[in-house]
Amino acid sequence: MVTSTSAKKHLKTTLLVPELRKKYYAQTLADSQAGKKVAWCSNNIPSEILEAMNITTVYLENYATVCASKRLSSAFCRAGERAGFSQDVCGYARILMGYILGGDDLPEAPYGGLAKPDFLIVNSYSCDSRMGWFTTMARTLDLPLYVLDSPYQPVGGCTDLDNVAYTESQLRGLIAFLEEQTGTKLDPARLRQRIELAAKANEIQVEIYEMRKHVPSPMSAGDAYTVVWPGMYLIGTKECDQFYEQLRAEVRERIASNVGIVPEEKFRLLWSGLPFWYNMALMNYFEEKGGVVAIENAFFRHLPGLPQQDEDPVRDMALRSTMRRGYAGSIGERTDLTVEIAREYSVDGVILSYNPSCRLFYILQPALKNALDRAGIPTLALECDMADERTYSEGQVKTRLDAFIERLLAR
Amino acid sequence: MEPSFDRYRERRHEEARAWKERTGGKVVGLFCCDVPEELIHAAGMLPVRLLGEHEDTSEVDIHFPVNVCPYPKACFDQALKGQYDYLDGLVVPNVCDMVRAMFGSWQINFSLPFLYFLEVPQKISSQGIDFFTVELGRFRGALEDFGGHPIADDTLRQAIRLFNADRELLRQLSALRVTAGLPASSVQDAVLSSMVLPKEQHLELMKEALAEAATAPPADGLPLFLSASMLDESDFVRLIEECGGHIVADDMPAGTRYFQADVDEDDPNQLRALARRYLEDIPCPRKMLPEAHLARLLDMLEASGARGTIIHNLRACDCHLYEYPYFKKELEARGLPVLFFRGEETATEREQQRADIEAFIEIIAG
Numbered sequence: 001m002v003t004s005t006s007a008k009k010h011l012k013t014t015l016l017v018p019e020l021r022k023k024y025y026a027q028t029l030a031d032s033q034a035g036k037k038v039a040w041c042s043n044n045i046p047s048e049i050l051e052a053m054n055i056t057t058v059y060l061e062n063y064a065t066v067c068a069s070k071r072l073s074s075a076f077c078r079a080g081e082r083a084g085f086s087q088d089v090c091g092y093a094r095i096l097m098g099y100i101l102g103g104d105d106l107p108e109a110p111y112g113g114l115a116k117p118d119f120l121i122v123n124s125y126s127c128d129s130r131m132g133w134f135t136t137m138a139r140t141l142d143l144p145l146y147v148l149d150s151p152y153q154p155v156g157g158c159t160d161l162d163n164v165a166y167t168e169s170q171l172r173g174l175i176a177f178l179e180e181q182t183g184t185k186l187d188p189a190r191l192r193q194r195i196e197l198a199a200k201a202n203e204i205q206v207e208i209y210e211m212r213k214h215v216p217s218p219m220s221a222g223d224a225y226t227v228v229w230p231g232m233y234l235i236g237t238k239e240c241d242q243f244y245e246q247l248r249a250e251v252r253e254r255i256a257s258n259v260g261i262v263p264e265e266k267f268r269l270l271w272s273g274l275p276f277w278y279n280m281a282l283m284n285y286f287e288e289k290g291g292v293v294a295i296e297n298a299f300f301r302h303l304p305g306l307p308q309q310d311e312d313p314v315r316d317m318a319l320r321s322t323m324r325r326g327y328a329g330s331i332g333e334r335t336d337l338t339v340e341i342a343r344e345y346s347v348d349g350v351i352l353s354y355n356p357s358c359r360l361f362y363i364l365q366p367a368l369k370n371a372l373d374r375a376g377i378p379t380l381a382l383e384c385d386m387a388d389e390r391t392y393s394e395g396q397v398k399t400r401l402d403a404f405i406e407r408l409l410a411r
Numbered sequence: 412m413e414p415s416f417d418r419y420r421e422r423r424h425e426e427a428r429a430w431k432e433r434t435g436g437k438v439v440g441l442f443c444c445d446v447p448e449e450l451i452h453a454a455g456m457l458p459v460r461l462l463g464e465h466e467d468t469s470e471v472d473i474h475f476p477v478n479v480c481p482y483p484k485a486c487f488d489q490a491l492k493g494q495y496d497y498l499d500g501l502v503v504p505n506v507c508d509m510v511r512a513m514f515g516s517w518q519i520n521f522s523l524p525f526l527y528f529l530e531v532p533q534k535i536s537s538q539g540i541d542f543f544t545v546e547l548g549r550f551r552g553a554l555e556d557f558g559g560h561p562i563a564d565d566t567l568r569q570a571i572r573l574f575n576a577d578r579e580l581l582r583q584l585s586a587l588r589v590t591a592g593l594p595a596s597s598v599q600d601a602v603l604s605s606m607v608l609p610k611e612q613h614l615e616l617m618k619e620a621l622a623e624a625a626t627a628p629p630a631d632g633l634p635l636f637l638s639a640s641m642l643d644e645s646d647f648v649r650l651i652e653e654c655g656g657h658i659v660a661d662d663m664p665a666g667t668r669y670f671q672a673d674v675d676e677d678d679p680n681q682l683r684a685l686a687r688r689y690l691e692d693i694p695c696p697r698k699m700l701p702e703a704h705l706a707r708l709l710d711m712l713e714a715s716g717a718r719g720t721i722i723h724n725l726r727a728c729d730c731h732l733y734e735y736p737y738f739k740k741e742l743e744a745r746g747l748p749v750l751f752f753r754g755e756e757t758a759t760e761r762e763q764q765r766a767d768i769e770a771f772i773e774i775i776a777g
Contacts, residue, residue, distance in 0.1 A: 084736025086753055088478065088727045124533035128508050128697060131533070132733025135701050139737065147534045151542075152505040154514050154528050162545040163530075169538035330528075331515025356478040359508045359729065366474055367516065 005071060007222030007280035010261050011254075013247040014223040020230060020243070021066075025111035031056040032115035037182050040114070040137070042130045044123035045148065046171065046317055048194035048236040053178050053186055058114055059233050064092035066110050067099070068277035068387040077388045079103045091357045091387030093133035100140055119143050119181050121174065125150040127360040146177040150321065154330035159322050168318035175314070191313045194236035199305020204244035205231050206301050211251050212294065213345050216260025218251045221271050221293035222283035228299045266290035267408045270342050272297050272368060273353035273361040274386035285398065289405045295345040297338050298361070334364055335371040342377050349408050354383040356391070378411075380404040416600035416620065417645065420462065423607040428497045430457055430609060437499035437525075437558065442483065442513060443641075444664050444693050445504040445531045447547060447685040449674065452610065453562045453570040454554040460606035461486040461495070462643040465756050474516060480509040480728045481755045482641045487516060500525030500557060502550075505533070507697050507730050525557045533698050535691055543686040551682065567681050571674045573610050580617035581605065581670035584624060588659050589715060592629025595637070595658030599645040602669050632657030633772050636717035636747075638708060638738065639663040640724050640731040642756065647723060650761050654768040655776075660715035662708050668693050696730040701737055708738070712747070719748040719775045721768070726755050748775055 009015055032038050038056045041047075050057045067076055068091075077091060079098030087094075099109060120143055122134035131147070138145035148170050151163045175186050212219055219227075227247055234240040254260075269286060271293050276282060283293050306320040329337075342350060350372055352365045365381065372379050380400060385391040419426060427438050437456040441448065451458035463485020471488035489495055501523055503514040514528050530546045532539035555561050584601055587593035601620060605613045635656045637648065641664045648658055661667050672692030678684035690698070694707045712720065720742055724731040732753070739749045750771040754760050 084739065086732060088753070089729065089732055128729035129733075131697070132729055136733055136737065139701070149532055149534045149536075149539065151530050152511065152528070153530075154511065162542060162549075166532070166538060166542035169542075173536070173538070329515075330518065331512050332518045333515065335515075335519070354476060356476070359479065359727065362476055363479055363508060363512045366472075366476055367519065370473065371519075 005069060005279060005281060007220075007226075007283045009223050009226065010220060011223050011227075011247070011250050013243070013250045014226050016243065016246075017226045017229050020234070020239070022111065024233065025114075028056050028058055028115040029112060037118045038115045039178075040117040040120045042122040042126070042134060043232065044125055044150075045121050046174075046321075047233070048191060048198050048317070049171070049175060049178070049186070051236045052191040052194045053175075053182060053184065055178060055182060056115060057233075058117070060096050061092050062229070062233055063099075063110075063114060064095040064387055065277040067095050068389065069280065070110050071278055071389065072107050072110070073278055073387050073389050075105065075107055077390070079106055087357070087388075089357065090127075090129040090133060090359075091355075091385045093129055093136075094357075095387055096133070097136065097140075100137060117141065117143060119177075120145045121148060121177075122146075123148045123150065125152070127358075129357075129359065144177070144181065146174055148174055153322065153324075154333065156329060156333055159319060163322045164315075164318050167321050168315055171314050171318055171321075188313055192308075195313055195316065196305075197238060197241055198236040201231055201235055201240045201244050202301065202305050204241070204248050208244070208248055208251055209295075209301055211248075211255060214255050215268070215346060216258070216262070216265040217268060217292045217294040218254040218259070218261075220261045220283060220287070221275070221296045222280060224296055225275055225280065225283075225299075231301075232299070261292040262287050262290055264290060265292060267348040267405070268292055268294040268346055270295050270297065270338070270345065270347045270350045271353060272338055272350055273365065274298055274355050274358055275353065276384050276389075276392060277387055278389040279392065279394075282397070282401075285401060286405070289409075291348075291405065291408070293351070294347060295341055297341055300337070300341065331364055331367045335368050338368055339371050339375050339377070342372065342375070347377070348411070349378040349380065349404065351404075352379050352381045353386070354381055355386040356383065357385050357388065378404070378407060416597065416604040416616070419604035419608055419616075420600065420644065423459065423462065424494050424497070426608060427457065427459055431497055438497055439500040439502060439525065440495060440498045441502040441504075442486070442510045443504050443506045444668050444695060445506055445689055446502045446529055447550075447674075447689050449567065449570040449574050449685060450547065450551055450554060450562070451502070452573070453567040454551075454558045455560075456500070456554070456558065457609055459498075460603075461489070461501075462603065462607065463489055465644070465758070474520070475512075478727050480507070480640075480725050482643055482725055483509045483513050485643070487513065490517070490521060498523060500527065502527045502529055504529040505531045506695070507728070509727075525553075527553055531698070532690060534700075535698055535703075539690060540683070540686050543690050544680070544683045547682045547686055564681065568676070571676055571681065571684070573614070575673040575676065577605055577610050577614050577617065578670040578673055580614065580621060583621055584617065585667065585670070587621075587624050588657070591624060591627060592631070592657065593624050593627060594630055594652055595661065596645040596648040596652055597624070599642070599648050599666055602665050603643070603645065606665070606669070630657045633719070633776050634659045634715065634717045635772075636712045636715060636720040637661040637663060637666070638720060638722045639666070640728045641665060642723065644756065646758075646761060647754075647756060647764075650765060651721065651768055654765060655772045656721075656768065659717050660711045662694060662711060664695075667711070668695070696734050701734050704734065705738060705741055709741075709745075712742075717747075719750065719771065721750045721752070721771070723752045723754060726753055 076095040076098035080094030448458035675684040
């Protein structure tokens with residue numbers, strides 16, 4: 001049973017996100033009413049292209065986390081399960097399938113529901129679940145689906161020409177699909193402009209991640225899991241750049257005046273995997289004990305914008321896409337990266353969030369535990385779903401956290 | 412007929428070790444139906460499909476959590492127990508979350524001289540064929556480097572012919588399920604042994620098996636269709652047979668998906684022919700859209716005369732789990748009853764499944 005939900009935010013800029021989000025969802029509904037084309041997308045869809053083509057994008061993983069944070073996940077997950085999906089299936093997918101299929105017992109959907117989609121787009125890169133989820137939705141809603149495929153590249157960026165060429169073919173396929181759906185042509189100049197705006201936001205985010213190495217921590221994960229939102233969903237817009245400029249200024253200011261999250265930072269933690277979106281206040285629990293979740297590995301940004309390489313913006317996007325590392329990389333690469341982050345951010349311990357229905361992160365955690373053990377960094381494993389709050393037990397989680405914190409403080 | 416194929420699956424480690432000692436060649440392990448074994452064979456190496464044992468896996472639990480697909484986990488467990496110590500190489504294709512995880516896990520825990528990640532497009536398209544053709548060229552080059560000698564086009568052509576010939580005999584054997592009442596467990600054992608034995612040896616065994624099967628007494632079970640994710644032993648099929656069912660056709664990796672389609676021997680671009688067969692012709696739900704997969708399944712099902720379908724999905728196999736509600740709905744709409752299991756292939760579980768299968772068969776048989 002969850003007794004609390006949202007995290008207390010420490011940065012003023014973070015408080016802008018709920019407003020931005022509300023405005024964004026309202027705008028998507030207004031756009032839909034005005035006849036603009038609406039795409040329902042998975043993460044890792046190059047929103048610069050959609051932005052440049054004036055298409056309204058709705059990211060479903062985000063909406064699932066919104067439902068979870070508003071404590072609606074149990075009802076929506078149950079409705080998804082009624083459609084035949086087992087509890088093994090991704091919590092986000094069950095929530096959205098529940099939302100689509102509906103039912104009399106369902107609560108009112110957040111933000112007045114989602115803008116009705118005209119088509120769906122999924123990236124094959126992240127996980128198996130997204131593919132199954134989006135193909136199921138496309139069939140249920142009887143809408144066209146575009147699958148954006150990417151080479152997997154398990155050991156990090158591999159800019160071999162054929163990887164880039166295939167990625168480019170997939171982006172061109174997406175553009176052709178969108179042109180067909182909307183009846184309008186992509187303007188390359190407009191795309192270039194969006195890429196530049198996105199590059200700026202990415203660079204500032206990389207810079208902020210760098211600043212978060214500071215002791216005492218200028219930003220906690222409670223803030224970080226919120227401020228990641230514009231970078232994921234408003235990327236390629238002026239609004240997004242302005243947000244990160246403001247955030248950077250605030251983080252700089254906190255470092256300059258040596259203001260931390262807690263008065264005296266007794267321990268620093270890394271949160272590995274996804275948080276429990278229905279109980280983000282857990283991030284503040286450490287603060288009561290004098291500690292801070294200084295960094296998280298789930299949305300870690302390493303890749304700044306790429307300076308222009310080619311006249312053709314699509315080719316540049318393909319090249320940048322093949323340069324990424326982490327996130328869905330191989331176990332070895334991801335464990336190395338987390339150990340590296342743990343060291344660079346001077347953490348004393350790592351919380352391993354075992355989200356059973358998110359195979360992408362879940363599969364990794366034992367290997368990560370072994371790697372952190374070898375590096376002499378203590379870990380605590382918590383097994384709760386990221387979205388389905390029925391898997392969470394507040395008493396049990398806090399008892400285990402208390403014991404872990406005690407262990408860290410005794411070191 | 413009681414073909415002895417099942418013992419080759421059991422003895423696969425001994426067989427591979429013996430082959431290695433006999434020939435001095437290299438053994439290359441692989442996962443899934445997406446790795447063109449012909450290239451490994453043409454490089455003078457022995458391709459072997461990794462298979463698990465469903466026994467105590469406490470060691471592997473240090474490396475993987477509970478709620479993941481048990482098949483790759485069981486293979487990894489075999490490796491941790493030293494059973495795969497004869498492997499010189501391993502090929503991990505880009506198939507699904509858990510198989511992908513095998514690449515890094517092997518990298519961290521074992522030092523294999525050759526560990527190759529095969530990029531497989533996750534959707535079927537002409538650009539995907541182009542990309543996969545290039546990728547197979549890369550793979551060929553990596554095998555040539557590892558083997559220390561080039562793979563001649565003629566050698567590859569012979570390998571393609573040999574593998575096609577084995578597929579043809581597997582197709583003939585599987586057809587006997589309908590025409591001669593051959594138990595499907597025998598066909599699955601033949602497939603599993605083909606995955607681990609040198610193809611020349613398997614081809615000879617197949618000829619004997621076909622001759623024997625022609626004189627076998629027919630099965631009289633209720634004709635059923637089996638759709639499954641990886642079943643790396645034939646115990647589940649045997650259970651269905653014990654319960655009075657007779658699988659006349661299937662759609663599963665250790666079954667029809669392995670032998671249904673040939674590589675085009677006439678295509679002058681052999682890599683492209685391989686790319687086409689391995690990308691387009693295997694109804695793997697990770698890359699084939701569910702509608703296309705269902706169409707193939709229905710073709711086989713309707714031609715088979717099956718009166719019901721059993722679907723077996725491995726726990727946490729997202730690729731298959733998402734398809735199941737759709738398949739169930741479509742099959743039931745055509746008046747075909749469906750029995751679903753989400754399992755792990757354990758002996759305890761099989762005993763629980765027994766009652767459900769018996770009841771299912773009884774209801775259909777009326």
